[in-house]
Amino acid sequence: xxxxxxxxxxxxxxxxxxxxxxxxxxxxxxxxxxxxxxxxxxxxxxxxxxxxxxxxxxxxxxxxxxxxxxxxxxxxxxxxxxxxxxxxxxxxxxxxxxxxxxxxxxxxxxxxxxxxxxxxxxxxxxxxxxxxxxxxxxxxxxxxxxxxxxxxxxxxxxxxxxxxxxxxxxxxxxxxxxxxxxxxxxxxxxxxxxxxxxxxxxxxxxxxxxxxxxxxxxxxxxxxxxxxxxxxxxxxxxxxxxxxxxxxxxxxxxxxxxxxxxxxxxxxxxxxxxxxxxxxxxxxxxxxxxxxxxxxxxxxxxxxxxxxxxxxxxxxxxxxxxxxxxxxxxxxxxxxxxxxxxxxxxxxxxxxxxxxxxxxxxxxxxxxxxxxxxxxxxxxxxxxxxxxxxxxxxxxxxxxxxxxxxxxxxxxxxxxxxxxxxxxxxxxxxxxxxxxxxxxxxxxxxxxxxxx
Amino acid sequence: xxxxxxxxxxxxxxxxxxxxxxxxxxxxxxxxxxxxxxxxxxxxxxxxxxxxxxxxxxxxxxxxxxxxxxxxxxxxxxxxxxxxxxxxxxxxxxxxxxxxxxxxxxxxxxxxxxxxxxxxxxxxxxxxxxxxxxxxxxxxxxxxxxxxxxxxxxxxxxxxxxxxxxxxxxxxxxxxxxxxxxxxxxxxxxxxxxxxxxxxxxxxxxxxxxxxxxxxxxxxxxxxxxxxxxxxxxxxxxxxxxxxxxxxxxxxxxxxxxxxxxxxxxxxxxxxxxxxxxxxxxxxxxxxxxxxxxxxxxxxxxxxxxxxxxxxxxxxxxxxxxxxxxxxxxxxxxxxxxxxxxxxxxxxxxxxxxxxxxxxxxxxxxxxxxxxxxxxxxxxxxxxxxxxxxxxxxxxxxxxxxxxxxxxxxxxxxxxxxxxxxxxxxxxxxxxxxxxxxxxxxxxxxxxxxxxxxxxxxxxxxxxxxxxxxxxxxxxxxxxxxxxxxxxxxxxxxxxxxxxxxxxxxxxxxxxxxxxxxxxxxxxxxxxxxxxxxxx
Numbered sequence: 001x002x003x004x005x006x007x008x009x010x011x012x013x014x015x016x017x018x019x020x021x022x023x024x025x026x027x028x029x030x031x032x033x034x035x036x037x038x039x040x041x042x043x044x045x046x047x048x049x050x051x052x053x054x055x056x057x058x059x060x061x062x063x064x065x066x067x068x069x070x071x072x073x074x075x076x077x078x079x080x081x082x083x084x085x086x087x088x089x090x091x092x093x094x095x096x097x098x099x100x101x102x103x104x105x106x107x108x109x110x111x112x113x114x115x116x117x118x119x120x121x122x123x124x125x126x127x128x129x130x131x132x133x134x135x136x137x138x139x140x141x142x143x144x145x146x147x148x149x150x151x152x153x154x155x156x157x158x159x160x161x162x163x164x165x166x167x168x169x170x171x172x173x174x175x176x177x178x179x180x181x182x183x184x185x186x187x188x189x190x191x192x193x194x195x196x197x198x199x200x201x202x203x204x205x206x207x208x209x210x211x212x213x214x215x216x217x218x219x220x221x222x223x224x225x226x227x228x229x230x231x232x233x234x235x236x237x238x239x240x241x242x243x244x245x246x247x248x249x250x251x252x253x254x255x256x257x258x259x260x261x262x263x264x265x266x267x268x269x270x271x272x273x274x275x276x277x278x279x280x281x282x283x284x285x286x287x288x289x290x291x292x293x294x295x296x297x298x299x300x301x302x303x304x305x306x307x308x309x310x311x312x313x314x315x316x317x318x319x320x321x322x323x324x325x326x327x328x329x330x331x332x333x334x335x336x337x338x339x340x341x342x343x344x345x346x347x348x349x350x351x352x353x354x355x356x357x358x359x360x361x362x363x364x365x366x367x368x369x370x371x372x373x374x375x376x377x378x379x380x381x382x383x384x385x386x387x388x389x390x391x392x393x394x395x396x397x398x399x400x401x402x403x404x405x406x407x408x409x410x411x412x413x414x415x416x417x418x419x420x421x422x423x424x425x426x427x428x429x430x431x432x433x434x435x436x437x438x439x440x441x442x443x444x445x446x447x448x449x450x451x452x
Numbered sequence: 453x454x455x456x457x458x459x460x461x462x463x464x465x466x467x468x469x470x471x472x473x474x475x476x477x478x479x480x481x482x483x484x485x486x487x488x489x490x491x492x493x494x495x496x497x498x499x500x501x502x503x504x505x506x507x508x509x510x511x512x513x514x515x516x517x518x519x520x521x522x523x524x525x526x527x528x529x530x531x532x533x534x535x536x537x538x539x540x541x542x543x544x545x546x547x548x549x550x551x552x553x554x555x556x557x558x559x560x561x562x563x564x565x566x567x568x569x570x571x572x573x574x575x576x577x578x579x580x581x582x583x584x585x586x587x588x589x590x591x592x593x594x595x596x597x598x599x600x601x602x603x604x605x606x607x608x609x610x611x612x613x614x615x616x617x618x619x620x621x622x623x624x625x626x627x628x629x630x631x632x633x634x635x636x637x638x639x640x641x642x643x644x645x646x647x648x649x650x651x652x653x654x655x656x657x658x659x660x661x662x663x664x665x666x667x668x669x670x671x672x673x674x675x676x677x678x679x680x681x682x683x684x685x686x687x688x689x690x691x692x693x694x695x696x697x698x699x700x701x702x703x704x705x706x707x708x709x710x711x712x713x714x715x716x717x718x719x720x721x722x723x724x725x726x727x728x729x730x731x732x733x734x735x736x737x738x739x740x741x742x743x744x745x746x747x748x749x750x751x752x753x754x755x756x757x758x759x760x761x762x763x764x765x766x767x768x769x770x771x772x773x774x775x776x777x778x779x780x781x782x783x784x785x786x787x788x789x790x791x792x793x794x795x796x797x798x799x800x801x802x803x804x805x806x807x808x809x810x811x812x813x814x815x816x817x818x819x820x821x822x823x824x825x826x827x828x829x830x831x832x833x834x835x836x837x838x839x840x841x842x843x844x845x846x847x848x849x850x851x852x853x854x855x856x857x858x859x860x861x862x863x864x865x866x867x868x869x870x871x872x873x874x875x876x877x878x879x880x881x882x883x884x885x886x887x888x889x890x891x892x893x894x895x896x897x898x899x900x901x902x903x904x905x906x907x908x909x910x911x912x913x914x915x916x917x918x919x920x921x922x923x924x925x926x927x928x929x930x931x932x933x934x935x936x937x938x939x940x941x942x943x944x945x946x947x948x949x950x951x952x953x954x955x956x957x958x959x960x961x962x963x964x965x966x967x968x969x970x971x972x973x974x975x976x977x978x979x980x981x982x983x984x985x986x987x988x
Contacts, residue, residue, distance in 0.1 A: 001533065001541075001552070002533070002534040002536065003531075003533045003553060004529075004532055004547055004553075005531045005560075006531050006827070006829045006850050007553070007557045009859065012862045023853065025523065025525070025857070026521075026853050026854070027853040027856075028525075029850040030483065030484065031483075032852075033853075033856060034658050034700050034701055034702075035882065035887050038659070038890050039876050041882070042882075046875065067843070130546075136716075268521075388891055408828055430977065431978045
């Protein structure tokens with residue numbers, strides 16, 4: 001007869017010396033583990049709760065400005081710094097890590113309406129209501145500067161005066177030109193004191209302006225006639241324009257999909273468009289209860305942050321209809337500008353109460369050096385939470401966010417109004433001849449017309 | 453790839469030399485897939501469908517990777533016994549097996565004779581390293597099976613009916629004469645569980661940390677050993693029984709009764725989940741296959757039945773007595789009666805069990821309990837004169853997973869594992885007949901009315917909740933027995949009233965609807981609200 005019995009020798013299964021690692025043997029057979037799904041569900045629930053326990057998104061505020069912060073700019077070559085301009089003409093460069101002003105750029109006589117950094121990070125362009133465009137040299141960070149005990153103030157490199165007040169400025173991602181928005185769109189070269197060309201369509205002011213990250217000659221602007229216009233610098237006239245029902249306050253291009261841009265609108269929604277097909281929005285992002293003032297994409301292209309007049313900052317997924325995160329503080333008043341940091345970990349908001357606030361992009365993220373074991377545990381928690389996030393108990397915990405009462409009430413009011421409109425529409429349709437009225441999706445409804 | 457053999461070292465891990473065929477790989481992949489993929493054709497949401505397709509592909513890839521890694525991670529093949537020629541495997545005796553295997557394995561075959569302290573019962577920890585033995589006359593012992601050393605033995609000087617380990621070898625519970633007690637590994641009595649009463653059988657649910665017990669009056673108790681709270685106690689209503697087993701797959705407790713019925717219980721409901729009539733006579737023993745779908749029961753009418761628990765049908769009936777049954781990890785069924793043990797296995801493709809091995813002990817030994825030792829090819833037999841252990845090749849799982857159960861655990865690893873398993877402790881609500889339902893969504897029910905049964909059970913639950921509440925006795929001669937009885941009746945009627953009113957309303961609405969339905973059917977949808985309604 002042939003017989004074999006399991007026999008395990010101890011030295012094969014235990015370590016030889018105490019300085020060795022313990023031996024681990026794996027068998028992934030599902031029959032060895034009972035009730036795997038229940039264990040996973042319990043872990044998902046615990047992961048959701050832990051997430052909420054560790055969710056402390058607010059890192060700190062940077063104060064120094066005397067008037068409300070009107071615009072911000074980030075320098076992609078230097079992650080630690082951010083520029084901000086305020087309503088009294090004060091421009092500052094902040095060191096985000098220590099939350100202190102590194103350098104001040106005094107000079108503007110009125111509100112600074114736009115800030116932009118050149119491609120190589122050396123020049124800061126600012127424009128304001130006093131019809132001037134000023135160019136500044138960005139101080140290079142040295143080791144002695146990090147203590148921040150004294151604040152430098154720099155003299156402008158150049159001051160260009162022009163005919164009308166400026167509303168926004170943006171620098172090309174890959175070139176030497178920058179554009180300003182005012183009564184018309186002007187294209188400037190850094191070395192020339194006059195714009196090299198200007199575009200105009202209609203007689204209304206252009207409020208905001210953004211260059212395309214992928215195509216250096218394309219730019220999108222929004223005007224006070226509720227329009228969004230696309231320009232191409234190689235052609236002598238603007239290319240396309242859509243007119244919406246309400247004014248667009250800010251536009252941001254998706255850095256990973258440069259044909260898509262998202263517009264922050266006065267009607268509390270953000271509309272994502274494909275620049276090639278402007279007749280219909282790709283996605284409507286709804287969650288704010290008051291006008292959305294500013295929008296910025298994360299460098300991953302997967303999320304964007306919006307700041308709104310309703311004192312909140314929200315983070316949306318690029319294709320999600322509702323926000324994944326909302327940040328608010330009692331002390332933060334109307335948010336006028338937001339920026340996503342260049343390493344996709346932080347969000348900076350500038351608001352009416354003269355402060356810039358630094359938030360984490362992922363509220364429960366562990367900052368600092370994360371050990372590989374910790375990283376794996378965090379990834380596992382994320383994954384198991386996402387697997388069970390549709391179940392009611394987990395969903396309730398994951399979705400829950402505290403909102404200030406006025407915003408909560410305003411949200412409920414909007415919902416009831418929308419529900420009532422929807423019901424009326426449904427009844428109208430039910431009582432009219434079948435097929436006579438067709439519903440338009442919200443993505444199309446908000447666009448009045450597209451002009452070539 | 454050849455690995456150099458060091459002198460004196462046992463065989464090192466080597467990859468198999470033959471190329472495996474794709475059919476075998478398919479079978480192994482299927483094992484890791486845990487069921488079929490979801491049907492995504494029915495989804496209308498395109499975004500969701502795209503996301504789920506990607507996920508399903510990932511599952512397939514991970515199952516394939518696990519199947520391919522098997523040959524490196526799980527080198528041991530497991531035991532086997534093959535008869536040559538006209539020899540039959542059930543005629544092979546333990547002595548001849550002991551002669552063929554190596555010394556360390558043959559040491560696993562022994563008899564411990566302790567004649568004075570009564571019939572013994574035993575329990576193993578989940579890693580198979582420690583064993584707790586209890587003699588009826590009060591002898592409790594914890595033994596380390598790796599080097600067969602006695603860790604602690606105590607004499608409690610009263611009847612001990614059952615012993616069971618809790619989550620690790622540090623704690624065990626003994627069902628003594630009046631109550632069950634929990635002891636430390638050092639023999640220190642930690643708890644006396646008075647609520648359970650005189651317990652006949654104890655079982656421990658590992659994932660939920662629940663101690664289940666059945667007592668002399670047929671009451672089933674569940675207690676959470678981490679917090680000490682009672683999770684449920686139910687009157688089975690079917691009398692005294694001492695046949696109790698836990699289904700390792702889903703955590704339900706099965707009891708075998710003297711009427712031949714087997715009932716299955718969960719801690720959150722006072723009525724059994726399943727009541728099946730298994731045998732003509734009393735149920736003598738019960739055992740669950742580790743995959744949770746197969747159950748073996750034996751009745752006093754000399755039949756052993758193998759059931760499929762998904763369809764609740766008999767798969768096979770074997771003749772024979774069995775006072776105790778146990779399944780091994782690999783699916784071998786051991787049955788014992790008197791001093792005779794028979795082990796059956798299903799070796800052919802069909803699900804039928806056939807004789808594999810037998811063993812008879814000395815005539816006077818009455819076998820009380822059989823238990824396969826986890827991760828070893830060993831069967832532990834507890835009998836009236838002590839306990840023994842015999843070799844059953846092919847019964848144990850050869851490859852263990854260190855993070856599930858590690859026979860070579862150090863104390864640090866044991867502490868870590870305890871903490872992790874406490875963090876993963878399942879709430880008692882997760883015990884259900886089909887544990888794969890967790891994480892699935894209920895199909896949206898359109899506000900359907902509760903069925904008659906549901907309504908009745910709701911009413912009963914409400915009445916039961918109210919019935920046991922004590923009524924304050926009034927002083928000064930105002931609490932006459934007739935008055936308090938009347939008050940109790942009033943309370944019950946009051947709780948029943950909303951249910952009965954609801955019922956009446958629904959019946960009325962039904963009769964009204966029947967009259968309206970004919971009229972409404974002719975009108976278009978938008979005008980239906982203007983259909984003539986009967987004046988109510």
